[in-house]
Amino acid sequence: MTEAPLRTLERAARTPLAARLLPHTLLWQTFLLVALLLIVALGAWSQIFRYVQEPARARDVAQMVVSVVNLTRTALINADIDRRVDLLIDMAALEGIRIYPAEQSDELEPLPDTRPHRLLVNDVRRQLGEHTRFATRWKTLNGFWVSFRLDPEDANDEYWVMLPPERIENPDSFGWLGWGGGALLAALLGAFLIVSRVSAPLRQLARAARQLGSGVTPPPQEESGPQEIAVVARAFNQMTSDLARMDADRALILAGVSHDLRTPLARLRLGIEMSGAPDDDVAAMVTDIEEMDRIIGQFLDFGRGTPQEAFALLDLVTLCREVSDPYRLRGVDIRLSTPDHLVVAVRALSLRRALANLIDNALRYAGDECPLDIVVSVSDDEACIEVADRGPGIPETEVERMRQPFTRLEKARSNTKGAGLGLAIVERIMASHHGRLELLPRTGGGLRAILCLPAGASDGGRDRINQSDLGFGHEP
Incomplete structure (x- = not known):
């Protein structure tokens, strides 16, 4: 793995998990913030609504319970003893109200200790008396149970009246949540559209940049x-x-x-x-x-x-031979290792200049006593031109710095001339080809400078390959 991906992984490992999970774009950061604000606001308004609505609801229910109890007491007091049983049966059948005598041994389950129930109990006891008892279960029957006395002073003449639970509980207690959720979704959609209207021009500016x-x-x-x-x-x-x-x-x-x-x-x-x-x-x-x-x-x-030359199909093997021939005529020992043909869409003049710069760079630092090796190959859908010398090479820690303009490695390559622009020019030419320049150490000493060109088909006539023979020959 190269040094750059390693540094990326190290930075990712040092970054907190929360920072990696949070969105990084302005659109989603702003949308997330607006969504959180809306959710908090909805939660606050729901609590305010409950706080204001619960007392009014408790008073209404308490008034209904008191009315039922008073009517039931009045009916029992005024009814003939012989007809009380028929009265109780009619009330259970017609109104869903059941009445049973209360005993000290009754098995009861108290009401839940919630604010609405506390408000209800306080209102009912204020009107019926402190002796009033409440339960959610009497023996094995579930419901809303309220005790009352025919005679407030007689504790032995006590009854239980059961009201249907749906009369006590608000059937639409959570209905407002649906409307609140719908309003929240509408607000989030509006927030997304607003933020998108801001972020879309920024994305366009980023692409243009x-x-x-x-x-x-x-x-x-x-x-x-x-x-x-x-x-x-x-x-x-x-x-x-x-x-x-x-x-x-x-x-x-x-x-x-x-x-x-x-x-x-x-x-x-x-x-x-x-x-x-x-x-x-x-x-x-x-x-x-x-x-x-x-x-x-x-x-x-x-x-x-950046070169403005148009892309055109070019045989890289022919290019390498044409660039190396003038050096051979000057007595430079250059060895070529190439396939028969390797045609790629490139900027011909720019690529020729890049290859000449690499050869000049190798001769300047390695001298012409040792031969130069130029290898043309295909690897992972890339066409590669490699110039290998036997000079002092470049330390791995200095590779990235040497790609910058006006940079020279004086300690490693002494007695050299030039402005320090050769590799920077090659780097720029490869960027214009959507390729890259690799600077690797050579086994046995020296430097391998590799021009990597995309060989896959692409739009705009960028880079594509047509190989008739991938068998490598050797030209001495």
């Missing part, structure tokens, strides 16, 4: 919506316009620099070669001029920014 970072000029952003979002979109459009103008100015300046610097160098080289100085001095001065010209070329390549 990524396009701008990759070197593609994004289309102008809509300067509408909330004032704050419109101001940000207007500033982004202004920044995009300024960057485009700066790119045009930079291209004009680079064209002038190329002409104004390289033309005097060419005249200086011609004058040196015709000066009649000793051959060793001429060779040394010509080498310095060539190095100056190469540094200017690197500055120009880096200053051009």
